[in-house]
Amino acid sequence: MRIIVLGGDGFCGWPTSLKLLDEGHDVLIIDNLVRRKIDKELGSNSLTNISDPDQRIKVAKAMIGGNIDIVNTDINNYDELLDIISVFYPDTIIHFAEQRAAPYSMINSTTRRYTVDNNITNTHNILSAIVEVNPDIHLVHLGTMGVYGYSKEFGDIPEGYLNVKINSTEKDVDILYPTNPGSVYHMTKSMDQLLFQFYNKNWGLKITDLHQGIVWGTQTEQTRKHETLTNRFDYDGIYGTVLNRFISQAATGNDITVYGIGGQKRAFIHIEDTARCVALAVQNPPSKGKVRIFNQVSEVMSVKQLAELCAESYGGTIKYVDNPRKELAENDLSVSNEGLKSLGFKPITLNKGLVDDVKFIAEKMKDNLNVNNILTSPKW
Amino acid sequence: MRIIVLGGDGFCGWPTSLKLLDEGHDVLIIDNLVRRKIDKELGSNSLTNISDPDQRIKVAKAMIGGNIDIVNTDINNYDELLDIISVFYPDTIIHFAEQRAAPYSMINSTTRRYTVDNNITNTHNILSAIVEVNPDIHLVHLGTMGVYGYSKEFGDIPEGYLNVKINSTEKDVDILYPTNPGSVYHMTKSMDQLLFQFYNKNWGLKITDLHQGIVWGTQTEQTRKHETLTNRFDYDGIYGTVLNRFISQAATGNDITVYGIGGQKRAFIHIEDTARCVALAVQNPPSKGKVRIFNQVSEVMSVKQLAELCAESYGGTIKYVDNPRKELAENDLSVSNEGLKSLGFKPITLNKGLVDDVKFIAEKMKDNLNVNNILTSPKW
Numbered sequence: 001m002r003i004i005v006l007g008g009d010g011f012c013g014w015p016t017s018l019k020l021l022d023e024g025h026d027v028l029i030i031d032n033l034v035r036r037k038i039d040k041e042l043g044s045n046s047l048t049n050i051s052d053p054d055q056r057i058k059v060a061k062a063m064i065g066g067n068i069d070i071v072n073t074d075i076n077n078y079d080e081l082l083d084i085i086s087v088f089y090p091d092t093i094i095h096f097a098e099q100r101a102a103p104y105s106m107i108n109s110t111t112r113r114y115t116v117d118n119n120i121t122n123t124h125n126i127l128s129a130i131v132e133v134n135p136d137i138h139l140v141h142l143g144t145m146g147v148y149g150y151s152k153e154f155g156d157i158p159e160g161y162l163n164v165k166i167n168s169t170e171k172d173v174d175i176l177y178p179t180n181p182g183s184v185y186h187m188t189k190s191m192d193q194l195l196f197q198f199y200n201k202n203w204g205l206k207i208t209d210l211h212q213g214i215v216w217g218t219q220t221e222q223t224r225k226h227e228t229l230t231n232r233f234d235y236d237g238i239y240g241t242v243l244n245r246f247i248s249q250a251a252t253g254n255d256i257t258v259y260g261i262g263g264q265k266r267a268f269i270h271i272e273d274t275a276r277c278v279a280l281a282v283q284n285p286p287s288k289g290k291v292r293i294f295n296q297v298s299e300v301m302s303v304k305q306l307a308e309l310c311a312e313s314y315g316g317t318i319k320y321v322d323n324p325r326k327e328l329a330e331n332d333l334s335v336s337n338e339g340l341k342s343l344g345f346k347p348i349t350l351n352k353g354l355v356d357d358v359k360f361i362a363e364k365m366k367d368n369l370n371v372n373n374i375l376t377s378p379k380w
Numbered sequence: 381m382r383i384i385v386l387g388g389d390g391f392c393g394w395p396t397s398l399k400l401l402d403e404g405h406d407v408l409i410i411d412n413l414v415r416r417k418i419d420k421e422l423g424s425n426s427l428t429n430i431s432d433p434d435q436r437i438k439v440a441k442a443m444i445g446g447n448i449d450i451v452n453t454d455i456n457n458y459d460e461l462l463d464i465i466s467v468f469y470p471d472t473i474i475h476f477a478e479q480r481a482a483p484y485s486m487i488n489s490t491t492r493r494y495t496v497d498n499n500i501t502n503t504h505n506i507l508s509a510i511v512e513v514n515p516d517i518h519l520v521h522l523g524t525m526g527v528y529g530y531s532k533e534f535g536d537i538p539e540g541y542l543n544v545k546i547n548s549t550e551k552d553v554d555i556l557y558p559t560n561p562g563s564v565y566h567m568t569k570s571m572d573q574l575l576f577q578f579y580n581k582n583w584g585l586k587i588t589d590l591h592q593g594i595v596w597g598t599q600t601e602q603t604r605k606h607e608t609l610t611n612r613f614d615y616d617g618i619y620g621t622v623l624n625r626f627i628s629q630a631a632t633g634n635d636i637t638v639y640g641i642g643g644q645k646r647a648f649i650h651i652e653d654t655a656r657c658v659a660l661a662v663q664n665p666p667s668k669g670k671v672r673i674f675n676q677v678s679e680v681m682s683v684k685q686l687a688e689l690c691a692e693s694y695g696g697t698i699k700y701v702d703n704p705r706k707e708l709a710e711n712d713l714s715v716s717n718e719g720l721k722s723l724g725f726k727p728i729t730l731n732k733g734l735v736d737d738v739k740f741i742a743e744k745m746k747d748n749l750n751v752n753n754i755l756t757s758p759k760w
Contacts, residue, residue: 078493116504125493129489
């Protein structure tokens with residue numbers, strides 16, 4: 001297939017692009033490299049050294065083979081996006097091109113507005129361009145489990161749609177899950193769902209929305225093939241995801257900092273599974289009908305469990321700090337991931353080999369770690 | 381009270397501003413006058429002659445008295461918006477500053493993208509500025525009945541929230557009504573709801589969302605006070621609302637053009653009631669708690685009923701044309717408007733005096749009517 005990966009230079013986008021290349025697809029990455037710029041803005045950094053995009057592409061072609069390229073542009077430039085889609089004429093577009101950190105979206109009015117304007121305009125530009133160029137293109141979007149919220153009010157978490165009885169009519173219907181986002185970032189993903197719903201209804205677009213859990217790990221089968229292909233690894237309070245932060249804290253002799261009492265149960269997925277799930281969705285486009293929503297998750301754990309696991313395995317002291325986020329101190333969670341499983345997904349669960357892999361990287365790169373970046377989350 | 385009216389030069393915004401002025405409030409209008417520019421773009425026009433904004437303000441001060449002013453700026457300029465709110469320091473902000481025509485939003489990718497970018501950025505800028513300047517400001521937003529969709533699937537239309545039983549838990553809950561917008565424009569109002577929900581939850585903002593029916597009429601008690609205060613009157617296929625279009629067609633000897641079989645039942649409200657309802661919401665801000673949603677409607681009629689009424693009263697032939705919109709050919713509709721009634725709203729229903737008022741204007745201004753503008757709706 002011919003596949004455009006929007007945001008293909010990022011933490012999830014890059015390993016997914018390589019996975020698709022490895023499976024024999026022709027891949028065109030479009031990225032404005034803003035994530036690299038935000039590192040400069042925040043004074044944060046990837047723990048791993050990440051190569052220049054052009055270097056990455058050169059080595060990917062040499063080590064994996066096939067067709068891959070990158071265009072450095074911002075898809076808020078609609079005419080440029082339209083030109084690229086018209087010329088490359090993809091079967092599938094994968095959309096990672098959103099500001100993806102909840103804490104970043106909650107720093108101040110500038111980051112709030114950037115997150116809303118960037119994410120909504122990008123998602124809508126893509127939909128509008130698909131209508132114009134070829135309504136048969138399959139759009140695969142990376143959503144988030146965070147749209148559901150984490151209360152048990154609506155029971156176990158289904159995949160995108162909730163079965164309810166309308167009390168006034170006594171009819172059973174499936175409705176789009178009533179979202180309860182916990183940050184401006186998560187709110188934009190809830191808004192994306194309404195864009196997808198309407199473009200699917202009015203123009204029949206084929207859309208897969210993958211509500212992903214919290215990603216951990218850094219390397220995949222493909223990024224390990226050469227140092228230049230190494231994926232980025234965030235450990236800071238803004239972009240670092242919780243398990244990666246814990247492992248790097250433990251590996252570098254720092255306290256493991258848990259927000260609140262760590263009673264937040266969350267769904268997790270290894271970066272290798274991110275790439276595999278997206279590839280599965282691409283290979284199996286949805287039939288006509290409503291937007292297809294899958295939960296892209298491997299297992300559910302509490303934050304406290306993760307911290308204890310890291311402390312036991314690698315030493316380090318757990319330090320409980322005030323939770324900067326407005327969220328429940330404790331919650332139960334049960335999530336369906338039957339959709340991707342039905343396509344053949346076999347989740348990788350937390351295992352020592354993979355955790356050791358992350359620890360190895362954290363130890364090896366410990367000179368890159370700036371302790372001041374660990375507790376940088378804004379309070380909201 | 382000190383009130384900012386965003387979009388206060390428009391069809392609903394202008395008579396509402398005058399109503400609030402007449403009730404003794406201090407009114408500051410902010411408007412980028414884009415609606416006047418769109419007339420030039422489309423080659424459309426208001427049937428009535430509308431005066432320059434500065435003239436309107438001058439005459440409003442003379443005829444009604446009190447404090448009213450206008451600033452010509454675009455609130456997508458956040459810093460300017462922030463400055464104005466900080467200096468004027470309003471108790472209430474009323475938000476009419478959105479692209480408001482479903483047909484306009486469906487013309488092409490440029491108008492689709494303009495509608496999304498303009499409406500979402502504006503709504504979010506306002507919310508973000510309220511958080512920054514004074515979270516106690518009451519935001520009153522003009523939403524639309526169109527967010528509900530017009531199927532009977534969910535029973536009679538309640539006010540914003542729907543009572544359902546979650547089948548997996550057997551618990552009864554009120555959820556935000558699962559929206560089913562029929563155009564890109566209506567979709568943006570559905571997205572606005574998610575912005576309101578989150579800003580209310582996270583920062584406790586006081587928000588009233590008024591889901592308005594289709595407005596008809598043109599003059600109000602205040603706009604009648606002087607020719608310079610006359611409200612705009614759209615009769616074209618893009619911005620003209622259905623009853624106004626029918627009356628002006630009948631009054632000028634043209635066919636009354638009904639989309640499809642006219643079986644669409646819709647909720648209607650006279651422009652005088654728009655101003656009265658907004659004034660009621662302003663005078664009675666919500667207590668803390670979730671977003672307050674009212675249906676701002678006076679009565680339900682079918683499009684065919686309206687056409688027949690116009691044909692009987694004023695002559696003219698009804699012509700049924702292909703419906704350019706994707707919507708049900710026929711639907712039933714029952715809408716609650718208890719919220720505004722509980723604040724004292726007494727709906728004006730369709731009556732001969734008011735219809736004659738519109739007819740008089742249409743006849744008097746018939747030289748302004750360009751027949752080519754009547755069937756200009758895009759197909760979607």
